Amino acid sequence: MNFFSLFAPFYDCFMAALHKKQGKVLLARLAPLSGRKVLDVGGGTGKLAAQLEKVGADVWLLDSSAAMLKRARRVLPDNRAVLGDAASLPFAEDCFDVVMIVDALHHFRKQEIVLEEALRVLKPGGTLAILDFDRKSAAVKLLSILEQVVLEPALMLTAEQLEKLLTQKGFVNLETEIISAAQYLIMSSKP
Numbered sequence: 001m002n003f004f005s006l007f008a009p010f011y012d013c014f015m016a017a018l019h020k021k022q023g024k025v026l027l028a029r030l031a032p033l034s035g036r037k038v039l040d041v042g043g044g045t046g047k048l049a050a051q052l053e054k055v056g057a058d059v060w061l062l063d064s065s066a067a068m069l070k071r072a073r074r075v076l077p078d079n080r081a082v083l084g085d086a087a088s089l090p091f092a093e094d095c096f097d098v099v100m101i102v103d104a105l106h107h108f109r110k111q112e113i114v115l116e117e118a119l120r121v122l123k124p125g126g127t128l129a130i131l132d133f134d135r136k137s138a139a140v141k142l143l144s145i146l147e148q149v150v151l152e153p154a155l156m157l158t159a160e161q162l163e164k165l166l167t168q169k170g171f172v173n174l175e176t177e178i179i180s181a182a183q184y185l186i187m188s189s190k191p
Helices: 003-030 047-054 066-072 111-121 138-149 159-168
Strands: 037-041 058-063 081-083 096-102 122-133 172-178 183-189
Touching: 003 047, 003 096, 003 122, 003 183, 037 047, 037 111, 047 058, 058 066, 066 081, 096 111, 111 122, 111 159, 122 159, 159 172, 159 183
Parallel strands: 037 058, 037 096, 058 081, 096 122
Antiparallel strands: 122 183, 172 183
Protein backbone atom coordinates (compact mmCIF):
# COMPACT_ATOMS: atom_id res chain seq x y z
CA MET A 1 0.00 0.00 0.00
CA ASN A 2 1.39 3.39 -0.95
CA PHE A 3 1.38 6.62 1.01
CA PHE A 4 -1.56 8.10 -0.90
CA SER A 5 -3.73 5.07 -0.19
CA LEU A 6 -3.19 5.69 3.51
CA PHE A 7 -3.46 9.48 3.24
CA ALA A 8 -6.57 9.57 0.99
CA PRO A 9 -9.14 10.02 3.80
CA PHE A 10 -7.29 13.10 5.09
CA TYR A 11 -5.93 14.53 1.83
CA ASP A 12 -8.69 17.04 1.10
CA CYS A 13 -8.61 18.45 4.65
CA PHE A 14 -4.90 19.19 4.40
CA MET A 15 -4.95 20.39 0.80
CA ALA A 16 -8.22 22.39 0.62
CA ALA A 17 -6.73 25.89 0.85
CA LEU A 18 -3.92 25.10 -1.57
CA HIS A 19 -6.30 23.48 -4.09
CA LYS A 20 -8.61 26.49 -3.94
CA LYS A 21 -5.70 28.81 -4.78
CA GLN A 22 -4.36 26.49 -7.47
CA GLY A 23 -7.82 26.16 -8.98
CA LYS A 24 -8.13 29.94 -9.35
CA VAL A 25 -4.72 30.11 -11.04
CA LEU A 26 -5.48 27.25 -13.44
CA LEU A 27 -8.97 28.52 -14.31
CA ALA A 28 -7.50 31.92 -15.17
CA ARG A 29 -4.54 30.59 -17.19
CA LEU A 30 -6.38 27.83 -19.06
CA ALA A 31 -9.53 29.82 -19.93
CA PRO A 32 -11.65 29.33 -21.88
CA LEU A 33 -12.21 25.71 -20.87
CA SER A 34 -15.79 25.14 -21.99
CA GLY A 35 -15.91 22.15 -24.32
CA ARG A 36 -12.18 21.44 -24.05
CA LYS A 37 -11.04 17.91 -23.18
CA VAL A 38 -8.72 17.98 -20.14
CA LEU A 39 -6.62 15.23 -18.55
CA ASP A 40 -5.61 15.69 -14.90
CA VAL A 41 -2.58 13.41 -14.42
CA GLY A 42 -2.05 12.43 -10.78
CA GLY A 43 -5.31 14.21 -9.98
CA GLY A 44 -5.90 12.49 -6.64
CA THR A 45 -9.31 13.15 -5.12
CA GLY A 46 -10.49 15.21 -8.09
CA LYS A 47 -11.03 18.53 -6.35
CA LEU A 48 -9.15 20.50 -9.01
CA ALA A 49 -10.70 18.49 -11.83
CA ALA A 50 -14.17 19.23 -10.44
CA GLN A 51 -13.42 22.97 -10.51
CA LEU A 52 -12.57 22.72 -14.21
CA GLU A 53 -15.64 20.62 -14.92
CA LYS A 54 -17.86 23.30 -13.34
CA VAL A 55 -16.79 25.76 -16.06
CA GLY A 56 -17.62 23.33 -18.84
CA ALA A 57 -14.41 21.35 -19.38
CA ASP A 58 -14.67 17.67 -20.35
CA VAL A 59 -12.38 16.41 -17.56
CA TRP A 60 -10.67 13.04 -17.20
CA LEU A 61 -8.54 12.17 -14.18
CA LEU A 62 -5.80 9.56 -13.90
CA ASP A 63 -4.27 8.44 -10.61
CA SER A 64 -2.36 5.37 -9.42
CA SER A 65 -4.12 5.20 -6.03
CA ALA A 66 -7.45 3.38 -5.92
CA ALA A 67 -8.21 5.06 -2.58
CA MET A 68 -7.75 8.52 -4.10
CA LEU A 69 -9.88 7.55 -7.10
CA LYS A 70 -12.67 6.36 -4.83
CA ARG A 71 -12.87 9.92 -3.55
CA ALA A 72 -12.52 11.41 -7.05
CA ARG A 73 -15.54 9.42 -8.17
CA ARG A 74 -17.61 11.40 -5.66
CA VAL A 75 -17.01 14.60 -7.65
CA LEU A 76 -16.52 13.29 -11.21
CA PRO A 77 -18.44 10.82 -13.34
CA ASP A 78 -17.25 7.30 -12.44
CA ASN A 79 -15.85 6.53 -15.90
CA ARG A 80 -13.80 9.76 -15.88
CA ALA A 81 -11.64 8.75 -12.90
CA VAL A 82 -9.16 6.21 -14.27
CA LEU A 83 -6.71 4.01 -12.38
CA GLY A 84 -3.39 4.02 -14.21
CA ASP A 85 0.27 4.88 -14.53
CA ALA A 86 1.32 8.34 -15.70
CA ALA A 87 4.25 6.73 -17.53
CA SER A 88 1.84 4.66 -19.64
CA LEU A 89 -1.31 6.71 -20.21
CA PRO A 90 -4.27 4.54 -21.30
CA PHE A 91 -5.45 7.08 -23.88
CA ALA A 92 -5.08 7.46 -27.65
CA GLU A 93 -2.67 9.86 -29.30
CA ASP A 94 -3.77 13.43 -29.94
CA CYS A 95 -6.96 13.28 -27.85
CA PHE A 96 -6.68 16.01 -25.17
CA ASP A 97 -6.73 19.78 -25.52
CA VAL A 98 -5.09 20.20 -22.10
CA VAL A 99 -2.99 17.95 -19.88
CA MET A 100 -2.37 19.23 -16.37
CA ILE A 101 -0.02 17.85 -13.73
CA VAL A 102 -0.56 19.64 -10.42
CA ASP A 103 1.62 18.86 -7.38
CA ALA A 104 2.29 15.45 -8.88
CA LEU A 105 5.32 15.52 -11.20
CA HIS A 106 7.70 15.22 -8.25
CA HIS A 107 5.99 11.94 -7.27
CA PHE A 108 6.73 10.26 -10.60
CA ARG A 109 9.93 8.25 -10.77
CA LYS A 110 9.93 8.30 -14.59
CA GLN A 111 9.43 12.02 -15.16
CA GLU A 112 10.87 12.04 -18.68
CA ILE A 113 8.52 9.25 -19.77
CA VAL A 114 5.56 10.99 -18.13
CA LEU A 115 6.32 14.11 -20.19
CA GLU A 116 6.65 12.03 -23.36
CA GLU A 117 3.25 10.48 -22.62
CA ALA A 118 1.72 13.90 -22.02
CA LEU A 119 3.04 15.05 -25.39
CA ARG A 120 1.66 11.90 -27.06
CA VAL A 121 -1.91 12.34 -25.79
CA LEU A 122 -2.07 16.09 -26.42
CA LYS A 123 -3.62 17.33 -29.66
CA PRO A 124 -1.31 19.43 -31.84
CA GLY A 125 -1.36 22.90 -30.34
CA GLY A 126 -2.63 21.48 -27.04
CA THR A 127 -1.47 22.85 -23.69
CA LEU A 128 0.53 21.17 -20.95
CA ALA A 129 0.22 22.90 -17.57
CA ILE A 130 2.54 21.80 -14.78
CA LEU A 131 2.15 23.38 -11.37
CA ASP A 132 4.66 22.02 -8.90
CA PHE A 133 6.88 22.81 -5.97
CA ASP A 134 10.23 24.54 -6.50
CA ARG A 135 12.98 22.71 -4.69
CA LYS A 136 14.86 25.96 -4.10
CA SER A 137 12.33 26.91 -1.40
CA ALA A 138 13.27 26.06 2.21
CA ALA A 139 9.72 24.84 2.88
CA VAL A 140 9.89 22.57 -0.15
CA LYS A 141 13.23 21.16 0.97
CA LEU A 142 11.54 20.19 4.24
CA LEU A 143 8.56 18.74 2.35
CA SER A 144 10.93 16.70 0.21
CA ILE A 145 12.57 15.21 3.30
CA LEU A 146 9.17 14.39 4.83
CA GLU A 147 8.02 12.69 1.64
CA GLN A 148 11.16 10.59 1.53
CA VAL A 149 10.59 9.56 5.17
CA VAL A 150 7.18 8.13 4.18
CA LEU A 151 8.84 6.41 1.18
CA GLU A 152 7.36 8.71 -1.45
CA PRO A 153 9.69 9.81 -4.22
CA ALA A 154 10.42 13.50 -4.02
CA LEU A 155 12.14 14.25 -7.30
CA MET A 156 11.50 17.98 -7.21
CA LEU A 157 12.84 20.14 -10.00
CA THR A 158 13.51 23.83 -10.18
CA ALA A 159 11.52 25.74 -12.79
CA GLU A 160 14.70 26.05 -14.85
CA GLN A 161 15.32 22.28 -14.78
CA LEU A 162 11.76 21.56 -15.86
CA GLU A 163 11.93 24.15 -18.65
CA LYS A 164 15.04 22.44 -20.01
CA LEU A 165 13.41 18.99 -19.80
CA LEU A 166 10.23 20.17 -21.53
CA THR A 167 12.26 21.71 -24.35
CA GLN A 168 14.26 18.47 -24.74
CA LYS A 169 11.01 16.49 -24.97
CA GLY A 170 9.69 18.70 -27.78
CA PHE A 171 7.35 21.13 -26.04
CA VAL A 172 7.25 24.71 -27.35
CA ASN A 173 5.95 28.14 -26.26
CA LEU A 174 7.06 27.74 -22.65
CA GLU A 175 5.76 30.30 -20.18
CA THR A 176 6.85 30.16 -16.55
CA GLU A 177 5.09 31.95 -13.73
CA ILE A 178 6.13 32.00 -10.09
CA ILE A 179 2.91 31.34 -8.16
CA SER A 180 4.38 31.64 -4.67
CA ALA A 181 7.72 31.32 -2.90
CA ALA A 182 7.30 27.56 -3.14
CA GLN A 183 5.43 26.93 -6.40
CA TYR A 184 5.70 27.66 -10.11
CA LEU A 185 3.47 27.07 -13.12
CA ILE A 186 4.90 26.18 -16.50
CA MET A 187 2.63 26.20 -19.51
CA SER A 188 3.82 24.81 -22.82
CA SER A 189 2.37 23.49 -26.07
CA LYS A 190 2.61 20.54 -28.39
CA PRO A 191 3.84 21.71 -31.82
